[in-house]
Amino acid sequence: MNKPIIRFDNFSIENPDSDRPLIAPLNLTLPPYRTLALVGESGSGKTLLGRSILGLLPEQLNTTGNIYFQDKKIISVTGNPTVDNKQKKNEIAALEIRGKAVSFIMQNAINAFDPLFSLQDQFCETLQKHTALSYRQALIKAQQSVSKVKLSSALLKRLPSQLSGGQLQRMMLALTFALEPELVIADEPTSALDSLTQFELLPLFKQMAKERSMIFITHDLALVQELADDIAVLKRGEIVEFRAKSILFSHPQHPYTQYLLAMRAKLNQPFARLVRKKQ
Numbered sequence: 001m002n003k004p005i006i007r008f009d010n011f012s013i014e015n016p017d018s019d020r021p022l023i024a025p026l027n028l029t030l031p032p033y034r035t036l037a038l039v040g041e042s043g044s045g046k047t048l049l050g051r052s053i054l055g056l057l058p059e060q061l062n063t064t065g066n067i068y069f070q071d072k073k074i075i076s077v078t079g080n081p082t083v084d085n086k087q088k089k090n091e092i093a094a095l096e097i098r099g100k101a102v103s104f105i106m107q108n109a110i111n112a113f114d115p116l117f118s119l120q121d122q123f124c125e126t127l128q129k130h131t132a133l134s135y136r137q138a139l140i141k142a143q144q145s146v147s148k149v150k151l152s153s154a155l156l157k158r159l160p161s162q163l164s165g166g167q168l169q170r171m172m173l174a175l176t177f178a179l180e181p182e183l184v185i186a187d188e189p190t191s192a193l194d195s196l197t198q199f200e201l202l203p204l205f206k207q208m209a210k211e212r213s214m215i216f217i218t219h220d221l222a223l224v225q226e227l228a229d230d231i232a233v234l235k236r237g238e239i240v241e242f243r244a245k246s247i248l249f250s251h252p253q254h255p256y257t258q259y260l261l262a263m264r265a266k267l268n269q270p271f272a273r274l275v276r277k278k279q
């Protein structure tokens with residue numbers, strides 16, 4: 001049987017300055033090759049949860065419990081200073097999986113690239129860091145993946161600031177396709193883009209979701225409808241409902257899920273109409 005891609009084992013996140021945990025102790029197992037949509041109101045903890053898998057949490061926050069990637073422990077923090085070395089080892093484990101095994105697509109792709117170097121240099125450097133490819137082989141792979149996202153490979157010669165937000169997000173997708181990670185964590189990757197660009201990127205996200213495991217953080221239930229296999233609903237740091245999409249949409253159990261569905265359905269009507277019209 002396939003190993004779970006991610007397993008949270010009694011994992012929680014706390015801010016020492018606050019008496020309420022930012023993520024309450026969480027036990028959740030994610031099977032591979034599925035897309036999990038993480039939804040919930042602003043501040044419910046979606047980004048923290050996504051970043052915790054990558055070892056990218058702000059330093060001032062404390063965690064307890066464990067996170068496993070394919071049964072390999074990547075986070076284990078007990079808050080006990082005597083386990084500092086163990087903690088360091090696990091941070092290294094998180095670093096090792098970041099990039100190659102797990103890729104992160106953030107909201108503003110401009111923040112993912114170094115403004116001083118051409119996209120070509122950044123693609124090749126990243127690919128060479130995570131694979132055994134030569135510069136030339138990395139360049140060919142970069143060009144192939146850029147054409148896969150329907151951009152001209154001539155754009156690779158440019159600096160990030162010389163591309164539009166939509167083009168840069170395509171570049172981010174191209175880099176992710178080229179790295180062939182096992183898990184993609186996408187944190188509101190389309191919310192900074194206009195509806196038409198969002199719509200144009202949808203097939204690429206669908207293709208990515210089909211090929212690998214994905215955690216998709218979003219407020220947009222129309223996107224969830226298109227992409228997700230499963231949905232976890234977060235409220236104030238707690239998962240109040242976790243179900244297959246078809247069941248959650250047709251029979252939401254928790255009052256908060258019912259509220260979210262009712263409200264978001266209204267807000268997402270324009271995008272949903274655009275998707276229907278094109279199909």
Ligand SMILES: Nc1ncnc2c1ncn2[C@@H]1O[C@H](COP(=O)(O)OP(=O)(O)OP(=O)(O)O)[C@@H](O)[C@H]1O
Nearest residue numbers: 015022040041042043044045046047048049058060
């Ligand atoms: N560095 C930090 N220090 C203290 N609290 C933080 C820090 N980063 C995030 N938080 C708090 O953690 C909670 C969850 O934040 P998070 O960014 O995960 O929310 P979110 O669900 O992704 O929200 P949004 O949808 O608005 O992006 C919020 O209450 C936020 O204020």
